[in-house]
Amino acid sequence: MAKKSVWSDNRFWQRSAAWITGFASILLIWLTFDTIPQITMGNDADLQSGVTKRVPGPTVINYKITYEMDKKRGHEIPVIGEKEKFFGRDDWSEEEAAALLHLGKLGSQAKNCMNCHTLLGNGAYYAPDLTKSWLDPAWQANGSMQAMTGKSTKEEAMAEFLQHPSQYPTHARMMPNLGITAEEAKGLVAFLKHMSSIDTNGFPRNFGKIQGAVNGK
């Protein structure tokens, strides 16, 4: 009788498949629980005591956010600096800031931003990524977008643009008017500001260095 090969033996493949499936299931369950502390939102006390969280608390909208190269990590990270006025206030309470962010989040879902844009890398590739849009120099003082809207602060310029996007020629793929109200625009800008403060391990790579990656020019 010819010697049977292990490779053509059903039991070997069955046992291997069972091992791989079992191992992968345990690994994925572990990975899920391992991710939770990484994505848990911080709070106001963390911000005040300078505790670094990957996802800072909602009151981060009271602070200036910059994007700075971290030599040790080899990419840029959002740095939360001194207090900065957001729509004329730098004393948004935790509840107020959370409510504003919630409004912005619901707004981003209702207006389906992801149908064209990417948020934290998720979404469509038609319009620019919004992860770090708050940090885009075009919205800062002397930036082209701020100048175009005629506003004097970043948040007001962004809110103005969001309410009347079709008035401002930005890109060959112009943003359509989505009927965003002033209050919704405020929430959306808060949502974007908070998103820019999330430590995304340097995503998007080389943000601010690539012409056209951010503001489509």
Next chain:
Amino acid sequence: MFEPFVDVVPSFFGWLNQGPLTLTIFLHTFIVLPMIWIYKQEKARLEQEG
């Protein structure tokens, strides 16, 4: 080859995933080694049956 761990929140997977292919090599090793063991067991069983 080994660099200091600089992630914001320490994690076993973050620690494993610091270099090119480190996570992949680790996981493949963990998947393939028991398969070698399964192979040897099955071979012994087939020989016994034969």
